[in-house]
Amino acid sequence: MIRTVILAAVFLAGAALMSLEMASFRLVQPEFGSDIVVWGSLISVFLGGLAIGAYLGGRLADRGPAMWKLALVLAVAGVVTLTLPLYAGAVLDWMYPGEGAPLPAEWDRAGGGASGDQLAVYEPPDLRWPVLGAGLLLFAGPSILLGMVTPYSARLLIRSIPSLGRGVGQVSAVSTVGSILGTLATAFYLVAWMGTRWLLAANGLVLLGLGVMLALAHLAARRTPQKV
């Protein structure tokens, strides 16, 4: 029973992570465009968060593993995600690359366009650091927290060294399959069905719900001790 609950949490956390990543593209594109620099920056923010989360989650798991701690991690990730739409606009504005070479309005003062056949071309501002910055501020938190889920769950589920490989493999597989389905569901249906803000909110609610579910399972398990 508890095993199923934990694996379900791993699955849905994996789905929510990738759904959030898709939502992050949607959130950033209106301000920064659909540049490959934008996707690359956001993907690396999520991967970085996962790496840090895995490291921290593993350390935390060895210090007295308990299901309520995993519940807390998921609930905090849910709350952070739910509040994202409140400050996303301000963060994107703050990171917006306002500085750069003068635009055509200022070219008039500078003497105008081309000389001869030479085409007057304005080069774009550098998007790399602004998008990385906005991505870190908005999505580092949730992705670090969600990165903790897999190692922590493995520690809760695996009871003996001889079954270590199987246990780690199982948790990784369940998480990754969840991520695949989260990606596809978001790309194929959810963006068109609920829009970006509701997508963020729905992911937040799912994560918060998982936290509550694990907390309840923790209480139930304490009352009736059973084999995990």
Next chain:
Amino acid sequence: MRHSRIVALAAVLATAALTAMLALQGAGGRDAGAVVRYEYESKYFKIRVVDYPDEGRRCLHFSRSRGVQSSMFLDDPVKLDLRYSKTMMAALALKPEAKDLLLVGLGGASIPKFIQKHFPDLRMDIVELDPDVVRVCQEYFAFKGTPNTRVVVMDGRMYFKRAEKKYDVILLDAYAADHIPFHLTTREFIALVKDRLKPGGLVASNLWEHVVNRFYHAELKTFQEAFPQVYLLPAGTSGNIIVFGSAETDPVSREEWVRRARAVARGRDLGFDLGDLVGEEYRYYTDRPNAEKALTDDMAPIDTMRREHPKFFPGTGPDSGQEEPAAP
């Protein structure tokens, strides 16, 4: 035993599929004799420059799409070829006194070259996402600078957010190979565009018509919400429709627009009858009922849609709009 039979069956099926694919590829008669002049994988597109010697044309394609981004006559690089690009020139008939023009989406530079030649006094800024498209236009499509031409390499929406300059006419023509960037279709984007217009200014946008575009009416709704005057000019049977949003308070009748178009075509020696293009296709759309919701930054699934074969989206019949403005 059984194994080898499966392998043999797979081989037969693969061969059949390959043959069918090759046959389908060759089915486009246009490709016979076509010469690929240049191919380049840019940051955004797979750029292909293809010559069609039988037709005397050079075309710009993105990705593997057969869709034509731009088409040029090899013996007359400035003459407009695609019907929609001619129809877009009706904007300059509606605003003949325009001094500042902005074009979003360079394509193969056919519209800029035409404007440079026939409207040399017009100050033209061009916003293009891909620096390699700018380079290819210079190398393969005879696009040159003039003192009145300036190119900004930037995402269209970022430009509108940063720009200080205001324009009399803004032309929107930004498409990828087979999809529309969603952030250039929303209510928030059109508000930024409108903010860059001089008083009484005009926006013309190239849309795919409803047969291939599920969001056609939603796109029109953003114009209906933003502009006091909205007109449509379908570009013949090309599948493109140009929507015009004008900040003027009074509508322009078909006769008046045709009159101005004939005057511009004559005065500027355009080489085609702009008056006919307006007269045959004019639709007044301002107060036409439209039950769709406008696209927003939050909800604009337009880029989940590819330009589809019409059979997948049977339309509800041609959208006629109103023939004339309602009597005041």
